[in-house]
Amino acid sequence: MKSLSPWAIRGPGSLIAVVLGLALAPLSASAQTPQDSLRAELARLAARVDSLTREVARLTAAGQTEEAQDPLAQLRAAAQAAAGDPQTTPDDEAAAGGARSLQALNPEISVTGDVFAHVNKDDVRQDNFFAREFEISLISNLDPYSRAKIFVSRHFSGGEFEPFAGTGEEHTDEGFSVEEGYVEWVGLLGGLSLKFGKFQQQFGQVNRWHSHALPFQTRSLPHLAFVGEEALAQAGASVHWLLPIGGGAGTYEATVEVTRSENEELFGESGRPSVLGHLNAFWVLSPSTDFDLGLSWINGSYEDATALIDRNLLGAEVAFTWRPPARARYRGVAFRGGVMVLDGLLPAAGQDQALGMWGGVEARVGESWLVGARADHVESPADPNQTAWLVSPTLTWWQSEFVRVRLEYDLLGRSAVSSNEGRFVLQATFAMGPHKHEAY
Numbered sequence: 001m002k003s004l005s006p007w008a009i010r011g012p013g014s015l016i017a018v019v020l021g022l023a024l025a026p027l028s029a030s031a032q033t034p035q036d037s038l039r040a041e042l043a044r045l046a047a048r049v050d051s052l053t054r055e056v057a058r059l060t061a062a063g064q065t066e067e068a069q070d071p072l073a074q075l076r077a078a079a080q081a082a083a084g085d086p087q088t089t090p091d092d093e094a095a096a097g098g099a100r101s102l103q104a105l106n107p108e109i110s111v112t113g114d115v116f117a118h119v120n121k122d123d124v125r126q127d128n129f130f131a132r133e134f135e136i137s138l139i140s141n142l143d144p145y146s147r148a149k150i151f152v153s154r155h156f157s158g159g160e161f162e163p164f165a166g167t168g169e170e171h172t173d174e175g176f177s178v179e180e181g182y183v184e185w186v187g188l189l190g191g192l193s194l195k196f197g198k199f200q201q202q203f204g205q206v207n208r209w210h211s212h213a214l215p216f217q218t219r220s221l222p223h224l225a226f227v228g229e230e231a232l233a234q235a236g237a238s239v240h241w242l243l244p245i246g247g248g249a250g251t252y253e254a255t256v257e258v259t260r261s262e263n264e265e266l267f268g269e270s271g272r273p274s275v276l277g278h279l280n281a282f283w284v285l286s287p288s289t290d291f292d293l294g295l296s297w298i299n300g301s302y303e304d305a306t307a308l309i310d311r312n313l314l315g316a317e318v319a320f321t322w323r324p325p326a327r328a329r330y331r332g333v334a335f336r337g338g339v340m341v342l343d344g345l346l347p348a349a350g351q352d353q354a355l356g357m358w359g360g361v362e363a364r365v366g367e368s369w370l371v372g373a374r375a376d377h378v379e380s381p382a383d384p385n386q387t388a389w390l391v392s393p394t395l396t397w398w399q400s401e402f403v404r405v406r407l408e409y410d411l412l413g414r415s416a417v418s419s420n421e422g423r424f425v426l427q428a429t430f431a432m433g434p435h436k437h438e439a440y
Contacts, residue, residue, distance in 0.1 A: 107140035107148075110433025114212045116159050120423040130158035133211060135179070137435040145187065151179040151210070161218070161412055161421065163225045163388035164380045179210070179233060191242035198235040202255040202278045203296045204317040204338060207231050212429045215336075215362055217408050221376035221390050222340040222356025226313060227265055232298075234259035234274070250283040261300045266313060274300030292319035302344060311344035323364075332364040342381050354379040362396070370396040387415045404429045 112135045117128055135153040142148055154176045182197025200208050206219070208231070218224065219231075236259030243252040255278040261267035267274065280294040296315040301308060317338035324331055337359030345352060360374030372394040380386040389412075396406045406427045413420040 107138045108434045110137045110139075110431060110435035111135070112137070112210075112212050112429070112431045112435065114427070114429050116217075116428075117426040118159055118423050120421070122419070122421050122423075131156055132159065135210065135212065136176075137433075139435060142183070146183055146185045148183045150181040152176050153179050159425070160229060161410070161423075163221045163378055163390075163412070164382065164386060164414070164416075179231075191244060193240045195238040195240070196236075198233060199238060200231040200233045201257055201259065201276055201298070202238065202240075203232050203276060203298060203313070204278075204294055204315050205280075205292070205319065206317070206336070212431075215334075215360060215372060216374055216392055216394060217406065217410075217425050217427050220338075220340075220356070220358035220374075221378040221388060222338075222358055225356060225378045225381060225388070226340060226342045226354070227263060232263055232266070234262045236260055236273075250281055252282075253280050254278065255280075266298075266302070266311065267300050268302045268304045270301045270303035270308075272301045272303070274298055288322055288324045290319075290321045292321075293317075302346075307346060309344045309346065311342070313340065313342050315340045329367050330364065333361065334363075335359070335361045345381055345384070349381065349383055351384045354381045354384045362394075368398050370394075370398070372396065385415075389413050402431050 112133075113131070114133045114135075115129075115131045119128060133153055133155045135151055137152075138148075138150045140148050178198060180197075180199050182195050182199045184196075185194045188194065200210075202208060206214070207223075207227075210231075211219075219227075219229065236257060238255060238257040241254045243254060246252050255276070257276040257278075259274055259276070261270045261272050261274045276296070276298040278294065278296045280292070282293075283291045285291055294315075294317045296317070298313050300311055302311045303309075315338055317336070319334070319336040321335075322333045338357070340356045340358075342354045342356075343352060345354060356376070356378035358374065358376040358378075360372060362370050362372035364370050374390070374392045374394075376390040378388055380388070391411045392408055394406055394408045396404065398404050406425075406429075408425045408427065409422065410425060411420055411422045
């Protein structure tokens with residue numbers, strides 16, 4: 001009988017056949033029939049291996065064809081080719097993912113500029129060009145439960161006007177200062193959020209807006225007379241509560257803040273605690289119409305070398321917005337106004353309260369153009385018998401969300417002065433980074 005040869009079986013299963021043949025060679029001397037049976041079994045196994053090999057090759061080719069037809073895979077390949085990058089490996093992807101995660105930890109950094117040119121016919125010696133403010137903002141989501149915001153600004157004097165002589169906080173060019181810097185815990189139980197640090201307080205809505213986001217170049221006359229040129233910003237804690245009522249009919253919120261009295265116009269030299277309360281209601285009247293109503297109150301002590309007075313500032317603010325959804329980029333009207341009452345005047349004033357009113361409207365007449373006007377009236381906190389009023393028409397061009405240019409005419413009248421003060425103002429505001437002309 002012939003012995004089993006390693007080359008008797010061909011194909012991809014030859015190696016298996018050779019190994020089995022060598023292992024069973026001793027049996028070939030004893031029986032012809034078992035050898036034939038084993039040879040047949042080896043041939044069947046070799047055929048099975050050949051069939052599986054062909055199937056694996058077919059599936060591999062089909063997978064490569066599918067990947068070649070996948071649009072996303074084609075885009076990835078094209079991007080890699082354009083960048084000159086070699087094919088990435090799983091290790092490379094993991095390293096890139098780690099780099100992206102580290103990048104995500106960086107805060108959003110933005111810079112905002114607010115520059116002016118103006119002509120005042122009543123004071124030709126004033127500077128005509130000046131940079132009012134540059135602001136750097138750093139905003140970061142610290143984790144799923146908290147975020148932090150820091151706003152550092154450099155303010156330059158020039159172009160301010162005062163409703164009354166001696167009112168308004170005077171600016172000194174002392175370098176950069178912190179407008180806001182706080183950490184906020186969001187999404188707490190019961191719809192609560194907590195803010196801790198220095199922040200612009202929730203006295204109405206406009207007080208929260210930074211100066212570059214205002215619809216006019218200054219804050220209202222009552223704000224200038226009672227609070228000063230800058231926003232009411234103090235250090236302390238703020239609790240905001242989104243009330244679980246209203247449903248689809250409206251949204252209601254309440255805010256309570258306890259801060260250290262730092263505003264010199266409102267509280268003088270006092271460093272005692274002040275307490276603020278704010279209620280706000282927002283209704284969607286139609287798909288194109290919104291209405292907003294807010295009530296605010298802050299209590300503290302005014303203190304100087306001669307007096308210690310309990311002082312309250314009360315305010316009511318309304319806003320009405322009409323913007324048709326189909327033409328929101330081209331048409332719309334926004335009105336906002338309010339009343340402020342300062343209670344607790346100095347004895348020399350002869351009265352206990354001073355009243356102020358303000359209102360402004362802006363209408364969108366094109367994709368980039370808005371026209372507006374405002375009218376303000378206020379009584380002096382030093383002598384309520386003295387009053388001041390302001391009328392300001394505006395024309396605003398929004399080149400983009402990054403650049404805004406406004407032409408404004410301010411006509412200011414004072415009861416104690418026979419002539420009115422008028423001036424033209426050209427304001428350009430620009431923003432670099434994600435923090436734009438934010439109104440929140």
